[in-house]
Amino acid sequence: MTSNDRTRSRSLLDRRNFLGGAAAAGIGARSLFGASSASAQSTKTGTIRVWGEPGPYGGTAVAAMNEWAQKNAPGLKFEIETIPWDGVYIKLMTDLAARRPPSLISVESPIAMQMMAEGLLLAVDDIADKIGRDRLVEGVKWDYWGSWKGKQYVIPAHHQPHLLLVRMDIVNELGLKDPDTWDWNDLLNAAKTITQKKQNMAGFCMALGRNLCTDYHFAALLHAAGGRMFDASNKFEVAFDSPETVEALTFVKELQPYMPKGAVEYSFLQVVDAHVTGQTAMSFYWGRTLGRAAEEAKPIFEATEAFNHARNPRTSRRSNWNDFQGWCIPAQNNPYIEEVKQALLYQQTSKEWLVKYCHSLMPNVAPTYKDIANSEELKNHPFYKSKPKTVDTYFKSSLANSSSTANELLQGSNPFSGYVHGRSILAQTVQKVVIDNQTPQQAAKWGARELEAIRRENIRLLG
Amino acid sequence: MSRFSFLSSDRAVGLLFIAPFVVTALVFMVYPIAEAIRMAFFNYNPLRPDLVSYAGMSNFEFIFSDPLFWSSFGQGTVWTLLSILFQTVFGVGIALLLHRKLFGMAIFRGMLLFPYIVPTVVIALIWRWIFNPEIGVVNYGLLSVGLIGEPIYWLSTPTMAMASTIMLNVWKYTPFVVICVLARLQSVPLELYDAAKVDGAGAFRRFLDVTLPQLREVLIVVIVFRTIWTFNKFEEIYLLTKGGPGTSTFNLAVYSFEQSMASLRLGVGAATGVVMMIMLMIGSVVYLRVAGFGNEEKEA
Amino acid sequence: MTGDAWWSATKKASLYLVLCIVTLTVCFPLIWALSTSLKPKSEIFATPPTLIPHSTTLENYEALLGGRQQYYQSGGASQAMGPTPAQFFTRWFVNSVIVTLGSTLISIVVSTLAAYSLTRFRYWGRSVIPYFSLLGYMMPSIIFVFPLFLMMVRLELTDNLLSLVFGYVCITLPFCMWLMWAFMRSIPIEIEEAALIDGASRYQVFAQVVLPTALPGIIAASIFSIIVSWNDYLFGRVFINSLDNLTLTVGVMLFFEGTHVDWGLLMAASVLMTVPMAILFMALQRHLVAGFGAGAVKG
Known part of the structure; x- marks a missing residue:
């Protein structure tokens, strides 16, 4: 047992004693805490399992929920289970098949939407109403997190785009243009110039391994080129075998010589490593690269800024892949539905906890509500002073270029994308080109066939 | 009391003693295998157990028309054959080295057999650490003695990743061969060597003419066994490379796992398992033939 | 000279x-x-x-055994919250010990009784069972894992250490059986016959004569069973859902956080995971070699 746990359980004990005493003195616990809780106190006991991504923010949210539990359900304790990204699908399968889902899940939107379409989630319109439907930041809709057939299934936790991280010291040293003005050709040239002029440094890095990270990184290029996997406007027919896909794959192939050699095996961890250890001057990544650089490599942190991705020269689109990550509640085999709803509402309506949530990993998890995004409390963080523009790009100005595999080009929730990522179809398509030396046309055909299979096998989801 | 009456008396005790095994085997071995065979003929998405449907032969048609199945089979075969080759060569070599009465031999033997008991997870972690292309000690060592000009990407190219998994497998399981060979060597009559010495045979000749024929039997048994197990291995590959880069280190076990888990096609995974099982039956028949089991039974 | x-x-x-x-x-x-x-x-x-x-x-070991927070702190701005994998290390260690010993105990008891029965009694099927075991012990565990998992779901045993005990029995019992059978066969039955003639019952013979003679075989089979159970990753990965009930092998792989790997911590965990096996190995190395002599053994 850790000291943290110990203090928590001690305070829990104290609370229980106190309540016992209060009850003995003839004062109902209800009246004591009536102001903060609308419902009767829960007498259930046990541990409520909550899934979260690796990172401290899930823990912060759970701390808020435990604060609720202390007041309203003293026998309950929320516990975060962090699921490594590459293990999400195994975990999902075994836990749901074992009929032991966690009681609350924070997970990437493709998986949330898959579960939603499978009918595994609880509709949460009542919570959304209580949170306030008009609270969302400018430029997003409740749909982005997950609604299906008119019902809301996912409560916003945060949004997190991956952007182009650039070492400005290198860019300035080599006299390159402002990355904010780049198109794909400029990005390619910059990568090339840096690789040629800097010893032991790659110009650019993205994930190319058979994993989720590659799926997400490539999706941004695909969407910027105007391509997509499925056509949301036409019953999600597969639209992958297209010139746009070929264009994006060709671009990856062109960039590859300027990436670290190991990139064909890289996933989340290695891309961050490459940037933080100075092996690359540019990389695609979410905000946590900066968090880690601040911790481990101050000079790299200071020199790194984030930009919206380079424009596709043909379409002029600059797409990022934005994870509209939310909280969802499994509908079946979930003994704590009421408690979870209450605790989630408690966290979502507490400014203090929501700010703490964003602060726990700056600037990775962006606020979803206006009142938080514009609050002074949120700005009370050193990154706001040292990197105002980068933080603002992650939090706000990236939203105009948002796209996601679960909501391609923002044309509609895609119930198949979870399967796509589970099988790493995009990553495998990329690998056909960068490892097996197939032509982009062949790879696009292969990918399209796999996507067809997914659509065929799961057509019921559209039903 | 005659032998026959000993064997046939108190039958109830005998049946009582075998009963727990029969029950356990039925529940935990026969049933799962039967269930796996049944699943191979169904569409089975573990997220939607309510949607299970009969699939006929379609799962088998799926795998036989899936290029990944065949490349997994091919890669698994390469992985197995090379692993076995190196395990046997190193195993016999180390066993011969250890088969001497020298001071401190017990320590050497202990340390050389040790890798066999190191958990696979631990080896995979250590491998990822020492073979890390940028910060790993192996590349550092090779670079500093000038054996290589630039870092080797051990897990990033198909060939090197295959080589790394083979290395892991050889490192962990060579002791198995050593133990078996050592046990056999200890029972080789010394007179055979003396006779060969008298005939003027050199060390290498003695190895070829005396030692190797004596080891023939145990080597065949070990090779057949190790081939079957290596072919079926999952963790050694999955924990080190997850089958990557690309799908270049997939074997059938990883293929089956990925189909069942990542693709949520339990039926296809089970069908792969059934195919593996059939290959294994063939292997076992070979083994029983070669090892001549059942002969002693006749004597009894 | x-x-x-x-x-x-x-x-x-x-x-x-x-x-x-x-x-x-x-x-x-x-x-x-x-x-x-x-x-x-x-x-x-x-x-x-x-x-x-x-x-x-010793900071890495202290972190594991004392449960240290593992996350970096986002520029030092706020404290990380919630448990991190390292904090479960001791718990997982205990879990691993429990399932390893539990499954080994069952496998050994069942296989010893069965091997005695097979070599000392005549009944139908007596010569088939060892070969059936041999076949079972060459089966890839990937075949067992999902059917067993679905069975555990029906029995409501998922996320329960008992499911792992059963799972490990499934992969260790066949070779314990084969090994004990080979070993029992090599024990001459004359002593038992003599004891029977002297008026001992079958149970007395088994407990007082057979078991002590079979001890080296039992030890060898136990070592293999322990190695296999302690090593397993696949069953643990599939059968267990909550952090509290994980075993070491699966838990330690969670240290790969996705964006941050603490190699010192991982290597310390590796060492601690190997130590129990090392002790066992040093104490019983002799029997390991003897066991290999008695019958080929799973690896």
């Missing part, structure tokens, strides 16, 4: 040299893991790398 003596001394010396080189090469990965686990963070990534740490530290 001094020439000969010199020759034999040289031979001996070169033999030792070869042995040392081979042993060092084989053991290097383990030595390096141990060395890394004893280094402070700053020294782990130092170039040139040091084999013997300049400043030895």
Whole structure:
């Protein structure tokens, strides 16, 4: 047992004693805490399992929920289970098949939407109403997190785009243009110039391994080129075998010589490593690269800024892949539905906890509500002073270029994308080109066939 | 009391003693295998157990028309054959080295057999650490003695990743061969060597003419066994490379796992398992033939 | 004969040299893991790398056994919250011990009784069962894992250490059976016959005569069963849902956080995971070799 746990359980004990005493003195616990809780106190006991991504923010949210539990359900304790990204699908399968889902899940939107379409989630319109439907930041809709057939299934936790991280010291040293003005050709040239002029440094890095990270990184290029996997406007027919896909794959192939050699095996961890250890001057990544650089490599942190991705020269689109990550509640085999709803509402309506949530990993998890995004409390963080523009790009100005595999080009929730990522179809398509030396046309055909299979096998989801 | 009456008396005790095994085997071995065979003929998405449907032969048609199945089979075969080759060569070599009465031999033997008991997870972690292309000690060592000009990407190219998994497998399981060979060597009559010495045979000749024929039997048994197990291995590959880069280190076990888990096609995974099982039956028949089991039974 | 003596001394010396080189090469990965686990963070990534740490530290071990927060702190702005994998290490260790011992106990008891029965009684099927076991022990565990998992779901045993005990029985019982059968067969039955004639019952014979004689076989089978159960990753990965009930092998892989890997911590975990096996190995090495003599053994 850790000291943290110990203090928590001690305070829990104290609370229980106190309540016992209060009850003995003839004062109902209800009246004591009536102001903060609308419902009767829960007498259930046990541990409520909550899934979260690796990172401290899930823990912060759970701390808020435990604060609720202390007041309203003293026998309950929320516990975060962090699921490594590459293990999400195994975990999902075994836990749901074992009929032991966690009681609350924070997970990437493709998986949330898959579960939603499978009918595994609880509709949460009542919570959304209580949170306030008009609270969302400018430029997003409740749909982005997950609604299906008119019902809301996912409560916003945060949004997190991956952007182009650039070492400005290198860019300035080599006299390159402002990355904010780049198109794909400029990005390619910059990568090339840096690789040629800097010893032991790659110009650019993205994930190319058979994993989720590659799926997400490539999706941004695909969407910027105007391509997509499925056509949301036409019953999600597969639209992958297209010139746009070929264009994006060709671009990856062109960039590859300027990436670290190991990139064909890289996933989340290695891309961050490459940037933080100075092996690359540019990389695609979410905000946590900066968090880690601040911790481990101050000079790299200071020199790194984030930009919206380079424009596709043909379409002029600059797409990022934005994870509209939310909280969802499994509908079946979930003994704590009421408690979870209450605790989630408690966290979502507490400014203090929501700010703490964003602060726990700056600037990775962006606020979803206006009142938080514009609050002074949120700005009370050193990154706001040292990197105002980068933080603002992650939090706000990236939203105009948002796209996601679960909501391609923002044309509609895609119930198949979870399967796509589970099988790493995009990553495998990329690998056909960068490892097996197939032509982009062949790879696009292969990918399209796999996507067809997914659509065929799961057509019921559209039903 | 005659032998026959000993064997046939108190039958109830005998049946009582075998009963727990029969029950356990039925529940935990026969049933799962039967269930796996049944699943191979169904569409089975573990997220939607309510949607299970009969699939006929379609799962088998799926795998036989899936290029990944065949490349997994091919890669698994390469992985197995090379692993076995190196395990046997190193195993016999180390066993011969250890088969001497020298001071401190017990320590050497202990340390050389040790890798066999190191958990696979631990080896995979250590491998990822020492073979890390940028910060790993192996590349550092090779670079500093000038054996290589630039870092080797051990897990990033198909060939090197295959080589790394083979290395892991050889490192962990060579002791198995050593133990078996050592046990056999200890029972080789010394007179055979003396006779060969008298005939003027050199060390290498003695190895070829005396030692190797004596080891023939145990080597065949070990090779057949190790081939079957290596072919079926999952963790050694999955924990080190997850089958990557690309799908270049997939074997059938990883293929089956990925189909069942990542693709949520339990039926296809089970069908792969059934195919593996059939290959294994063939292997076992070979083994029983070669090892001549059942002969002693006749004597009894 | 001094020439000969010199020759034999040289031979001996070169033999030792070869042995040392081979042993060092084989053991290097383990030595390096141990060395890394004893280094402070700053020294782990130092170039040139040091084999013997300049400043030895036990902080990695303290973190595992004491449960330290593992996350970096986002520029020091706020404290990380919630448990991190390292904090479960001791719990997972205990879980691993429980399932390993539980499954070994069941496998050994069942297989010893069965092997005795098979070699001392005549009934239908007696010669088939050992070969059936042999076949079972060559089965890939990937075949068992999902059917067993679905069975555990029906029995409501998922996320329960008992499911792992059963799962490990499934993969260890066949070879324990095969090994015990081979061993029992090699024990002459004359002593038992004599004891029976002296008026002992079958149970007395089994407990007082057979078991002590079969002890080396039982020890060998136990070691293999323990190694296999302690090693398993697949069953643990599939059967267990909550952090509290994980075993070491699966839990330690969670240390790969996605964006941050603490190699010192991982290597310390690796060392701690290997230690129980090492102790067992040192104590019972003799029996291990004997066991291999009795029958081929799963690896």
